Amino acid sequence: MTATLTEAPPTAPAAGEPPRRRGRLTPYWLLLPGILWLIVFFALPMIYQASTSVQTGSLEEGYKVTWHVATYWDALSAYWPQFLRSVAYAAAATVLCLLLGYPLAYLIAFRAGRWRNLIMILVIAPFFTSFLIRTLAWKTILADGGPVVGALNTLHVLDVTSWLGWTAGDRVLATPLAVVCGLTYNFLPFMILPLYTSLERIDGRLHEAAGDLYATPFTTFRKVTFPLSTPGVVSGTLLTFIPATGDYVNADLLGSTDTRMVGNVIQTQFLRVLDYPTAAALSFILMAAILVMVTLYIRKSGTEDLV
Amino acid sequence: MTDDHGGDVRLTGIAKTYGSFTAVHPLDLTVPQGSFFALLGASGCGKTTTLRMIAGLEEPSAGTVRLGDQDVTRLPPYKRPVNTVFQSYALFPHLDVFENVAFGLRRRGIRSVKRQVGEMLDLVQLGEQARKKPHRLSGGQQQRVAVARALINHPKVLLLDEPLGALDLKLRRQMQLELKRIQTEVGITFVHVTHDQEEAMTMADTVAVMNAGRVEQLGTPAGLYENPRTTFVANFLGTSNFIEAGVDGRSGADLVVKAGGGRLTLPADRCGTAPAPGGTILVGVRPEKIALTPAADAGAVPEGRNRITGTIRDASFLGVSTQYVIDSPVCRDFAVYVQNVERDPRLVPGAEVVLHWSPAHTFGLDAAQDAEAGVEEAA
Numbered sequence: 082m083t084a085t086l087t088e089a090p091p092t093a094p095a096a097g098e099p100p101r102r103r104g105r106l107t108p109y110w111l112l113l114p115g116i117l118w119l120i121v122f123f124a125l126p127m128i129y130q131a132s133t134s135v136q137t138g139s140l141e142e143g144y145k146v147t148w149h150v151a152t153y154w155d156a157l158s159a160y161w162p163q164f165l166r167s168v169a170y171a172a173a174a175t176v177l178c179l180l181l182g183y184p185l186a187y188l189i190a191f192r193a194g195r196w197r198n199l200i201m202i203l204v205i206a207p208f209f210t211s212f213l214i215r216t217l218a219w220k221t222i223l224a225d226g227g228p229v230v231g232a233l234n235t236l237h238v239l240d241v242t243s244w245l246g247w248t249a250g251d252r253v254l255a256t257p258l259a260v261v262c263g264l265t266y267n268f269l270p271f272m273i274l275p276l277y278t279s280l281e282r283i284d285g286r287l288h289e290a291a292g293d294l295y296a297t298p299f300t301t302f303r304k305v306t307f308p309l310s311t312p313g314v315v316s317g318t319l320l321t322f323i324p325a326t327g328d329y330v331n332a333d334l335l336g337s338t339d340t341r342m343v344g345n346v347i348q349t350q351f352l353r354v355l356d357y358p359t360a361a362a363l364s365f366i367l368m369a370a371i372l373v374m375v376t377l378y379i380r381k382s383g384t385e386d387l388v
Numbered sequence: 389m390t391d392d393h394g395g396d397v398r399l400t401g402i403a404k405t406y407g408s409f410t411a412v413h414p415l416d417l418t419v420p421q422g423s424f425f426a427l428l429g430a431s432g433c434g435k436t437t438t439l440r441m442i443a444g445l446e447e448p449s450a451g452t453v454r455l456g457d458q459d460v461t462r463l464p465p466y467k468r469p470v471n472t473v474f475q476s477y478a479l480f481p482h483l484d485v486f487e488n489v490a491f492g493l494r495r496r497g498i499r500s501v502k503r504q505v506g507e508m509l510d511l512v513q514l515g516e517q518a519r520k521k522p523h524r525l526s527g528g529q530q531q532r533v534a535v536a537r538a539l540i541n542h543p544k545v546l547l548l549d550e551p552l553g554a555l556d557l558k559l560r561r562q563m564q565l566e567l568k569r570i571q572t573e574v575g576i577t578f579v580h581v582t583h584d585q586e587e588a589m590t591m592a593d594t595v596a597v598m599n600a601g602r603v604e605q606l607g608t609p610a611g612l613y614e615n616p617r618t619t620f621v622a623n624f625l626g627t628s629n630f631i632e633a634g635v636d637g638r639s640g641a642d643l644v645v646k647a648g649g650g651r652l653t654l655p656a657d658r659c660g661t662a663p664a665p666g667g668t669i670l671v672g673v674r675p676e677k678i679a680l681t682p683a684a685d686a687g688a689v690p691e692g693r694n695r696i697t698g699t700i701r702d703a704s705f706l707g708v709s710t711q712y713v714i715d716s717p718v719c720r721d722f723a724v725y726v727q728n729v730e731r732d733p734r735l736v737p738g739a740e741v742v743l744h745w746s747p748a749h750t751f752g753l754d755a756a757q758d759a760e761a762g763v764e765e766a767a
Binding site: 295308 | 443444445464465466467470471472474476478479480481482491492495496537538541
């Protein structure tokens with residue numbers, strides 16, 4: 082009985098019939114626009130950029146591919162402080178985003194009730210204004226002698242941050258603190274949204290089960306909620322850290338020459354100094370560095386094993 | 389069972405309201421130590437809310453919950469010596485079977501959990517699966533992990549919230565026996581919430597039938613089945629036939645009633661409140677207690693049995709038994725289940741028959757209630 086049943090399928094339509102073949106190609110046709118887009122706007126520029134990074138010459142005489150790999154070494158030895166600064170600022174901003182974003186995402190996912198949608202809109206609302214304008218607004222917020230700086234001064238917070246080297250004297254603007262604040266503010270939604278998504282997916286009964294099994298609310302968070310939200314933590318930190326490392330707008334508007342990040346260097350090399358090989362080499366070094374850091378991070382957090 | 393009362397669950401005047409909706413009306417209930425107690429009812433009857441109030445997951449609007457001598461009404465769940473097997477289990481997906489089972493022990497600061505967890509996994513026959521994640525287990529295995537995870541803490545009371553609801557029928561029967569075995573083995577008080585009357589009757593020592601936030605009746609499975617006190621219980625647990633009858637008088641310990649020109653008798657102690665002569669009563673009888681005799685042989689029916697006449701409308705052969713639906717002047721749809729021992733070829737649709745049964749199998753209910761109560765919920 083079973084045998085006859087399992088033998089039946091071969092009588093199904095034979096491969097090679099026209100209607101089936103067209104059906105089989107459909108996925109590739111659907112992929113085509115995306116692939117073309119990637120080739121034109123990602124692969125080709127990358128190749129062009131890679132070739133630029135190993136060219137020599139000048140603007141007047143034109144550039145030629147001479148496989149001058151030493152550009153990479155020269156760029157790195159000239160601009161390593163900016164690289165380190167970028168990573169440090171981005172890391173600081175990521176940590177701040179996590180500290181600010183996690184409680185908020187938790188609140189939206191578990192406690193907001195009917196306010197949930199409103200808070201979500203408030204999280205996304207800043208995107209309705211341009212990135213530049215929002216960053217410029219921080220210039221006003223942190224302006225010298227403004228209320229924020231005044232308050233921080235009165236509370237002697239600035240004494241501490243100056244001692245740490247994060248601010249300079251009575252100023253917040255044009256200091257590392259201002260740049261990190263700007264980065265944090267601008268990338269916070271990219272932290273909150275993935276965190277919220279992964280928290281919201283957690284079955285509420287798991288909290289009840291943990292409570293039932295003698296876990297205090299804090300232990301429940303430590304042993305159940307947080308571990309189950311790690312996919313959100315990982316994607317949130319990546320979505321914050323990666324763009325923050327390459328960002329130059331915040332350092333440009335809120336910082337000074339002492340807070341230049343690698344993004345600023347690349348921008349200057351490309352648009353002002355017009356040293357295209359160095360700029361391209363810096364871009365590739367940045368990309369490689371981020372790739373290595375991200376790979377190590379994902380390996381370490383072991384997210385592939387999570388549901 | 390022991391004389392220890394440390395595992396008694398005592399609910400006193402416990403109630404739960406959500407705004408204007410009353411989920412559980414003030415309720416008194418005592419579950420003795422070591423018993424297997426079932427809360428049975430249709431969805432929305434308040435049985436799960438009652439269970440959650442014992443677990444501490446729901447705060448009662450009124451009343452107290454006591455475990456043994458301890459008032460736990462205001463204790464958060466993590467301080468109660470009670471564990472729950474949740475509906476669809478709520479296993480921790482990021483922990484393997486071993487760590488799921490060890491969770492409660494670790495939270496109480498017990499360091500060497502290996503032996504205990506091993507023993508518990510052996511009890512539920514999952515020793516081999518210790519390092520698997522829950523999602524790689526079958527439904528029945530997950531269910532057993534949930535039981536092990538709760539039982540390892542040696543709670544005073546184990547609460548089970550529809551634990552078998554997600555399993556298919558065959559597995560459910562198997563797990564019912566398994567749970568019963570475990571309960572006998574560990575001797576912990578089990579409070580089991582279910583909407584499946586068969587499940588409640590197979591497993592529990594005592595069943596409380598709940599309806600609309602109230603306990604309709606409490607008793608042993610056989611007691612509830614043989615002597616239901618309300619039409620809801622009579623219909624929710626199995627099937628019942630009802631005849632509306634006028635009370636004629638008493639004859640010794642029996643009550644004599646009139647229905648459709650005939651007389652029926654039933655023991656007075658099987659009527660809730662025996663009404664005075666002239667009042668009405670619902671006379672009930674279970675379908676399997678009734679015998680069918682073709683009208684031609686009516687003389688062969690022994691004296692002293694309750695009898696009514698009718699016409700077979702429908703007969704369905706079910707292998708073990710045949711189910712008949714009979715039109716009778718006193719009741720339109722009389723259900724009769726006859727064991728297929730010797731099948732009388734004359735019992736076919738259209739045949740005139742005499743239905744007869746022992747007065748001792750008859751019960752009487754207050755005629756003021758809806759005879760159909762609980763029919764739909766049981767379906």
